[in-house]
Amino acid sequence: MADYDADVIGIGFGPSNIALAIALEELHPGIRTLFLEHRSKPGWQPGMLLEGSDIQHHPVRDLVTLRNPRSRYSFINYLHEENRLVPFLNLGLPFPLRKDYARYVAWAAEQLADRVRFGAAVTAVHTAEDDGPVEVELADGERLRARSVVVAPGRPPSLPAPFRDIDDPRIFHYTRYLDRISDLTETGTPRLAVIGGSQSAVELVLDSSNRFPQGRIHNIIRGFGYRQKDLSPFHGEVYFPEFVDYYYASSEESKGELDRQLRYTNYSAADIDVLDSLHTRLYEQRLDGDHRIALHRNTEVTGVRPGPTGIALELTERHLGTTDEIEVDTVILATGFTDLTDEDGDHFLPDVLEPIRHRVGRTPSGRASIGRDYRVLAAPEASLPPIHLNGVCETTHGLGDAGSFSLVSLRAATIADSLSKSLAA
Numbered sequence: 001m002a003d004y005d006a007d008v009i010g011i012g013f014g015p016s017n018i019a020l021a022i023a024l025e026e027l028h029p030g031i032r033t034l035f036l037e038h039r040s041k042p043g044w045q046p047g048m049l050l051e052g053s054d055i056q057h058h059p060v061r062d063l064v065t066l067r068n069p070r071s072r073y074s075f076i077n078y079l080h081e082e083n084r085l086v087p088f089l090n091l092g093l094p095f096p097l098r099k100d101y102a103r104y105v106a107w108a109a110e111q112l113a114d115r116v117r118f119g120a121a122v123t124a125v126h127t128a129e130d131d132g133p134v135e136v137e138l139a140d141g142e143r144l145r146a147r148s149v150v151v152a153p154g155r156p157p158s159l160p161a162p163f164r165d166i167d168d169p170r171i172f173h174y175t176r177y178l179d180r181i182s183d184l185t186e187t188g189t190p191r192l193a194v195i196g197g198s199q200s201a202v203e204l205v206l207d208s209s210n211r212f213p214q215g216r217i218h219n220i221i222r223g224f225g226y227r228q229k230d231l232s233p234f235h236g237e238v239y240f241p242e243f244v245d246y247y248y249a250s251s252e253e254s255k256g257e258l259d260r261q262l263r264y265t266n267y268s269a270a271d272i273d274v275l276d277s278l279h280t281r282l283y284e285q286r287l288d289g290d291h292r293i294a295l296h297r298n299t300e301v302t303g304v305r306p307g308p309t310g311i312a313l314e315l316t317e318r319h320l321g322t323t324d325e326i327e328v329d330t331v332i333l334a335t336g337f338t339d340l341t342d343e344d345g346d347h348f349l350p351d352v353l354e355p356i357r358h359r360v361g362r363t364p365s366g367r368a369s370i371g372r373d374y375r376v377l378a379a380p381e382a383s384l385p386p387i388h389l390n391g392v393c394e395t396t397h398g399l400g401d402a403g404s405f406s407l408v409s410l411r412a413a414t415i416a417d418s419l420s421k422s423l424a425a
Contacts, residue, residue: 006034012152013037016391019412038121042109148386155337196334197221199270229269239406247398342366373418
C-alpha cells in the first residue's frame with residue numbers, strides 16, 4: 001500500500017464526487033480516498049445563485065437520503081445543524097432556494113475536508129499497459145498514484161456553432177453570469193442578449209431586467225415560445241432507479257426515441273412560476289409602451305462579429321428566412337451542456353482521459369463503452385484498471401445523469417460497491 005497515495009482518487013469535488021465520498025465513508029470505510037478539486041473552495045453553481053431562484057428537485061433527493069435516510073449528511077440534518085429546520089419548514093416552499101442548497105453542498109464538502117485537496121487541477125490520467133496503477137498528473141507536474149480513479153469533471157458548456165471559435169470576454173456561458181455581469185454595473189443602459197429557451201434563460205432575462213431597469217435585453221429562442229417543463233408524475237419516473245436499468249439495456253435507437261419523448265422533463269423548458277413572471281412582465285411592457293425586453297421567437301444566431309462598440313449578431317427567422325442584425329454589449333449563452341459523443345465528436349471522454357483513449361472499448365456507434373456500474377470498459381485486446389465516470393453518463397444511463405441531484409446518491413452507491421469489489425479482487 002505504500003506505493004499508492006490512495007486506493008481511490010476522485011477527480012473533481014462537486015455534488016457527484018461529494019456523494020461518492022459520503023458513500024465510501026458509510027459503506028466501505030476501509031477504502032482510502034483522495035479527491036482533487038481545481039477550485040480553491042467547495043461550491044455549487046456559484047454563478048447562478050440568483051435572488052429568489054430555487055432548485056428543481058425535491059429537497060430529499062440530496063447527496064445521500066435515497067441511499068441512507070439516516071445519514072448525518074442529509075439536507076434535513078444540515079438545516080438542523082444550522083438551526084434553521086423549523087424556519088425552513090415554515091417557508092412552505094415546494095423547493096428550497098438555490099442559495100440554501102449551495103450552502104448545503106458546501107457544508108457537506110467541509111465535513112470531508114480531510115480527504116480533499118483544493119486548488120489541485122488535474123491535466124491527465126495515465127495507466128500502464130499491464131493494467132498497473134493509475135497515475136494522475138496535476139497541472140504543476142506532480143503525479144499521484146492510485147489503484148482506481150473516479151472522474152467527475154462535470155459536463156463542458158454547449159456552445160452554438162457561431163460562437164465556438166470566438167474568444168471574447170463579452171460572450172460567456174450562463175454558469176459565469178454573476179461573475180461577469182458585475183462588469184456592467186457602471187453602465188446604466190447595457191444591451192444584453194440571452195441565447196436559449198431553458199429555465200436558466202428565463203431566470204437570466206428576469207434577473208438582468210431587474211438589475212438594469214434602463215437596459216435593453218434581447219432574448220433569442222429557436223422555438224415559438226418557452227415550453228413549460230413536463231412535470232407529469234408518469235414522466236417523472238425517468239428519475240427512478242429502475243429507469244436507469246431500462247435505459248441502459250435499450251438499444252441506441254431506442255435510447256434516441258426515449259430521449260425525444262422525455263426531453264422536456266429536463267431540457268428546453270421552464271417551470272410555470274418563472275414563465276408566468278416573464279409573460280406578465282412582457283404584457284406590462286406593452287401596457288407602458290416600454291419594450292426593454294425583446295423576445296425573438298423562432299430565431300437563431302447565424303453570425304457573430306465582435307467590434308469595438310459592441311457585438312453584432314445576425315439573426316435568422318427559422319421559418320420565414322428573414323434576417324436582422326442587432327448590436328449588444330454582452331452575450332449570455334444559456335445553451336446547456338455537452339454530453340459524451342462518439343469518437344469523432346468533441347467529447348468522446350472527459351479531457352483528462354485522453355491518454356487512455358486508445359484502450360477504451362467502443363459501442364457499435366463509436367461511443368465509449370461504459371458499464372452499468374459506470375466503469376470505463378477496455379477494448380477487446382486491452383485492459384484497464386478501475387476507472388469510473390461519475391455524473392457524465394447521460395448518453396448511456398439516461399436523464400438521471402443529466403446534471404441532476406435526483407439519483408446522485410444511488411449512483412454513488414453503485415460506483416462505491418463496484419470499487420469495493422474490484423479493489424478486493
